[in-house]
Structures are given as structure tokens and as C-alpha cells.
Amino acid sequence: MTTAYVRPRSLREALDTRAAHPDWMVLAGGTDLMVTANHKPEPAGILDLWRLEELCFIRADRDKVSIGAGATWWEVENHAVIGNRLTPLAAAAREIGALQIQARGTLGGNVGTSSPVGDSLPALLALDAEIEVASVRGRRRIPYSTYCTGYRTTLLAADELIVAAHLPLPGSTTSLMWRKVGTRRAQSISKVMGAAAITVDGGTVVSARIAFGAIANRPLRLEAIEAAVVGQRIGSQAAEAARMAMRSSITPIDDVRSTASYRREVAENLVARFFGQRGMIRRAAS
Template identity: 40%
Template sequence: MKILEPKNLAHALKMKAENNRAEPIAGGTDLLASWSAGAEKPAVIILLPGLAELSGIRLNNGYIRIGACTTHAELASNPIITRHLPALAAAAAGIGAPAVRNMGTLGGNLVCPSPAADLPPVLLAFDAEAVAGSTAGERVVPFSEFFIDYRKVDLKEDELLLAVRIPVPADGIKSYFRKVGSRKSQTLAKVSLAARARVEQGKVIHSAFAAGSVGPTVVRLKETEALVESKQLDLEIIEQACKEAEKEICPIDDIRSTASYRRFALNGMVREFLEMLLPI
């Protein structure tokens, strides 16, 4: 395995342009686990740790920009994230266990995402965008288009994922993240839900729901969103929304759970979020 050690981002992008099949490595948690399980090692890897351009969390022009090499531990504790995007901090705080969170990165969770990955539902629910880079420049792709299919994303072979940018949520937005697994730590989601909404005069405005582990890739629950939009929130609407959410996912039975439990749990999470929005 040949190792390429770029000096800066421009150097790394040039390496990727010249070696399309070179595998970028940051925390390495997914890659090394797959090698242990017997996957073939790539012929060439590009080391990303230490590239300043890929680290850091900044508030700029109404966006929060998070470098792709930001670790889950940083996401969980960074004051910009805990203040503006508590759902993202909560999702990051629930990944693996402390040592995994000190290693694994935001970018790694997104470039070859398991359907059960924890961060994609939050990014999708908050209209986040991927910032891809190549020697030709930056390309911004909304996550609604970035996640294409099972472990397939819109990243070209000469591109690196540089960052994620998320519009700063307006004041008064309520957000939600929950992962249902078999234990608190070191668990993969049986099903997960990220959501956000605002309530004005009892009506739900601009809600977004995104569920993980219920299909080949993360999905927005558009029918559910449409059903509650501008409606006076009451127990009857909540009941309808929970049923709608169950209908618009296509989960499977697998080693971690069953399709019927996944529907049941998603129903409960949609209910939990919407009940949180009811006046006290």
C-alpha cells in the first residue's frame, strides 16, 4: 500500500486528481474495520489528518461550516454546534463509544454511509449541503441529492469531501434526534429520526423529518411533513402524522431488527417530537 502525505489541501486535491482510485483516510475507523473483516486494502491511500483546511467549525454568512475531518467528539462538544444544532451534537454523542468518537470523523460518516449512520438524518433534516472539492474548485451539493443509494453518494472520483455547511437554524426552531438501538453505547441504529419544526400560533411551520436505517439510504418523510404543514397541532393530527410516517418508509428485517418493529419505533419517535411541540 503506497502512502501519499499531502502538505496542504491543494496538494491533496492534486494527488486525488492524479490517482483517482487512491483512498482518502481520516480517522480510519470504517476502513480499518473493513480490512479486518477481509476487505482488500487499496493500492494507494491519501492521509488527510493534519490538513488545516479540513478541520474547524465556523459560523459565516448564515452558515455553519464544519470541516470534514472534525471528529464526533468535537461535534458533540463544540459550542457552536451545541447552541445552534443540538440534534447534531446529540447524534454525534451517541456514535460508538468515547474512543471511536475521538477517532471517527464527520466526513467518514458521510462518504460511504451505512443506512444506519447517525449523522445523515440530522444533515438531511436541516437542509445541509456537502462541499466537495477538486482541482477545478468547490462544488456544493444538497444532502437530498448527495445520498443516492445504498452506500452510494454523489462524490466524483477526483473529489474529496471538504466540509458540510448547514444554514443556521432560525430562533425558536425545535429540534429532535433519537436513535433506537439495543443499548446506549456501541450500538447501531435499529431506526433513527431527526426532526425540526417551528410552531406559530399553534400551527406547525416548515417541519422536516429524516429517518435512518429504514431503507437503503436516509430518507426525508415528505408526506408526513406535508400532512402537518400549517396545521393546528393537536392529538388527532399527531396520530395521523405517526401513521403517515409508518406508511412512507420501506424498512427490512435484518440482523438488528424487524420491519414491523422499525415502523412501530418510528411511529413513537414522530409522536415524541410532535408532542414536544404541543403547548404545555
């Protein structure tokens, strides 16, 4: 059997191909897909989106940044506005694989797989990202907090493609945090990673978005923690409230990379450090 192959010149052509062949493999950088390609049946066809111009952009406006699905992690981490204002995403990009993977792996691929250990995903959650998807039927935007529905399952329909992620720029009273814990600094899949956007007024937490990966079957916003810290003094009081809420709200996965009990302990320590504001503060410059 020969595998059909289309490398579209426009998004329109890509969407037409996707609509006609929803069973074909959608290929971007291939850094997720190629790992298991030899162990899977050959696809009926390949829709190759690599470097499709309409997906390869990063646009910064006054109040938001839009990142095309085809933007690579190298492009994300080296974008000035992302580096200054969306620091958890820049930091996550810097820790995805190593340079070779960052030059090839794309935002659309990380969102497409939506693995519980996808490093950008807690950052997208904490930064309140919306995912824009398109098909021949039109476009729609889905908050990433609802996009991933289970273990590597998403709301993407069979005829849709991921087009972009849209991220509002946080204000100057919001502190942004990111931390990945793995076995080493590069080429390491996360044991636990977390991101936070914490807004403080007069020393008191007024709102927070907390998201972790590798602690469940999918990346998660931790709303119980977000509720528990509101009204707490930033520092040890908020840190303890966050730690207690983390303890009662997660069921970490137990797999080859780490035990559930290690993940639980690390997740509790990380969230306490986010609110203790020790070590990993990354302010959102305005």
C-alpha cells in the same frame, strides 16, 4: 506488493493526489474503513487525510455553521454553537460509538460512507445541510438531501474529496428533535434514528423537515410526513397525522440488528413523539 502512501500537507496536494489516483483509498479516522480492511483486497495506495489542517475546522457565523470534513465527533459535540443551536447534530455526535470512536471518527467519514445507519445523516437532512466537495476542477455544494443516492452510493465523483458541511442556523420558532434507538446507550449501531426541525406559528405547524435513518437503503427526508403535518395543531393532531404518513411512506430494512416490523413501529412512535412534543424537545435557541 507495497501500498503507496501519501499524507498531504495541503488540500491542494490532496486534490492533486486524488486526481492522479482516483482508485486509492481515502482515509480519515479509519473507524469505518479499518473494520473491513482485512476482508478486502489491499488498496493500490492510501491518501491519508487525518488531521489535514484545511479540513479540521468548525466556523460559526451569524446565520450558519460550517464544519470541516476532518472535524471529529468529539469536536462537533463540544462546539458551543452546535450544542446550543444545532442540537440534533450535537446529540448524534454524542451517540456515535463511544469516546474512542468520537475522538477519531470524522464528519467526512460518516458522510463518505453514507450508510443507512450513519447517525449524523438524519441530523444533516433535518438541518438542511449542504455538502461542499472539491477537486482540481473546482468546488461545488450539494444539498445532503440529494447527495446520497442509494445504499452507500453518493454523488461524490472519483476525483473529488469532501471538504465541509454547511448548516443554516434555525430560527427561534423552530423546535429541533433527535432520537436514536439502539440496543444500549453506547457502542450501539442504530436500529432506528430520526431528526426533525419543526416550525410552529400560533400552535400550528407551518413547516417541518423530518429525516430518519435505518428505515430504507439510505437516510431519508420524509416529504410525505412534512406535507401531512402542515396546518395541523402541534400536539396530538399533528402527531397522529405524522404517524399515519409514516405508516404509508416507508419500507424499513430487515437485517441482523432489527426486524422491519420493529423498525416500522419505532419509527411511527418516534415521529408521533416529535410532533406530540413530549420528552425530546430541543429548542433552537436564538
